[in-house]
Amino acid sequence: MDILTSLMGGFLVALEPLNLGLAVLGVVVGLFVGAMPGLGSVNGVAILLPFTFVIQSMTGSATSPMIFLAAIYYGAMYGGAISSITLGIPGASTAVATTFDGRPLALKGQADRALVTAAVASFIGGTIANVLFTAFAPPLASVALKFGDPEIFALMLLAFATFVGLGGDDIPKTIFSICIGLVLATVGFDIVSGEPRLIFFDITGFSHGVRFLVLAIGVYGIGEMIWTVNSSRYGSTMSEVNVSFSRVLASIRKFHEAWKGTLIGSFLGFFVGILPAAGATPGSLMSYGVAKMTSRNPEEYGKGSVDGIAAPEAANNAASTGAMLPMMTLGIPGSPTTAVLLAGMVIWGLQPGPLLFTTQPDFVWPLIGSFYVSNIVALLVNLAFIPLFLWMLRMPFTILAPLIFVLSLVGTFAAYQNMFDVWLMVLVGIAAFFLRLLDYPLAPAVLAIVLGPIAEPKLRQSLLFSDGDFSIFFTRPIAGPITIIAIILILLPMFRLIRRKIRGNITT
């Protein structure tokens, strides 16, 4: 009851005209930043942090600036899906998994359905996460603390396992793709020892590593573009799109077909978001993997499954709320974006830490209230803009291809302000095209470059604890079961293969 009264009080503050206006503004800015390839919520929040001072000096409290930045965070989670679906370039790292099925569905002429599914799934994911946050923040924070290095590593192993154990795909090629991603993830300075690794040809550009967006934009922007050009040499691929609100409404009515992906994404995304060092990108990729694994029709994934769109989109929104949890209850960031938000809280004169809930209720509850409000605003704004986004799809590919090319270049440069990364991105794109010609799945490589930099230090820190003894991953109460499940999942396809062999022998 106590929580409900505090939350109601919070709603009242969040709905004050200024705060509501800031939430709308933040959502629109976030939508744009998220939709622009290369820019994500981190850039949006970091760039607009100084602007919040103006808001603070206007209102005299830290609540309004925080509501604004949190709205950008949410808006960006919605926005990322837009270019993933309409252009096939992930708008932000958090929306990479959305391209897997969003783009194919759009190419089938159902872009409106893909966009609506993404928006509604985002809303449900965000709202489920908000409810969980409101009800269980303190106990969940102590669960997050139980996750030490071996536990996080076990979880990362599980994430890889969901991608390997999917079945259907060519397992050796999937593993090869993961290995490419893992090797690229080790390029640059090593966190544990501080030594440079794999600085190819002594090019200093490699010293900061092969960045995630370089790979993602290369594969899905340039690589995909060359692929489409190649496969449409003798005809034009122009998606037929009818723009009307009645079609949008019809898509909303059909949303229930994606309920399973939405639920998986909401809960898994929220939980992964809570864990420090993870954040929304691994959360959405893992949810996609789990949704595909538990699906009755896994073969539909990658060809335009609505569950495959709903899972990562629900997850990235749920994870962004989840990442707020350690930030607000412990003063520890759960994602790069919350790290910037934390810096903001310090600048506004707050002391983040376990006492924030008790010492600053006037800050905490309106902010939680604004999470709900921003989510509703983001859904409405997004649905209203869908006809506009669809207009992009009506461009003939001869115009769209150069546009994708330019956006890929600009997006990569915007993300890292560095020409080396732009060239590398183009190279990656060309390589991705040839790998695809040879039927190599590329999503596992993208997953590996996200999870590799999280998993590797955790593996090494764990082994430092245990003096190199791998049993640390099996003997701890939380890490043990997770590791065992992960190993079973990795071995599962092998069992299937053996079973098929045996059956084959019997019939012949």
Place this chain on the structure above:
Amino acid sequence: MSIRKRTLFTMIGAAVLAAVSLPTSVAAFEPTKPIDFVIMAGKGGGADKMARLMQSIIEQEDLSARPVVPTNKPGGSGAEALVHLNGASDPDHTIMVTLNSFFTTPLRQPGLDVDIMEFAPVGRMAEDTFLLWVHKDEGVSSFDEFLAVAKERGDGWVMGGTGKNSEDNIITDFLNSNYGLSIKYIPYAGGGEVAKQLVGQQITSSVNNPSEALGFFESGDLIPLVAFTDERLPMFPDVPTLKESGGDFSYFMQRAVVGAPGMSDEAATYYSDLFTKVYESDAWQEYKSSKSLMGDFMAGDDLKAYWDTQRARHEDILKASGAIN
């Protein structure tokens, strides 16, 4: 007459011109494009929060005609950032906020070809302090008890810190070699993560800066045992210094702003003035006292002399621990 008159006018004109132009020519530099503000650590850590606070003070008080744009380059204990500054294409618009890895990383990695004395001494904004922290459930409430328990547990006592051969590692090595301990040191990506590991009791102690552990100190989860400072910290009046406990050791982290090698003197003067104003602002002074930071503003040759002594000291420390030859 007329000629003389003209000469006189010319002379007066020249004198006036000189009088007007002299003071301005000293501070002639003005940034003409956004200033690249490099942070040699990741997002969310002490250095990052500090850099973003400086940025907001500059923004808020309208101190610079061009915006200051923070970029994090955390790779290789600052190596990525140092290499970036060393090769800066426009040194007059490239500055960096430093940690002590500014001293240690070039010493450990001579291959980077970084000479810190070539960096422009813009200003030292503070010296951060270190305390030894344990979890409240550890049952240790003084430095002597810590020594006894840590000795008994051997390498079962685990210290978490930020990176290898970092400030935290140096302090841990000092404790190990001077008190006969064999504490195991585990490097993490940042001070915030170390604090979280300690609160979750994944590790047994840390040497966090006050700003990193303050929230958990106020909630009572973490207890400071000893301060590695020369005098007791105003914020922790009950925590003795290591010197009081008989150890001859104190250790600080420089929180300074430096300019890229090759920065012109005019630009260096401009940035020194800029950060003097930041230092003198109420917001900075309040941050400094609330996060238990010490040290006064220092710039120019004083700062270079400070770097020289710090570099020599870190060379000794790293040699003693065997990190370098």
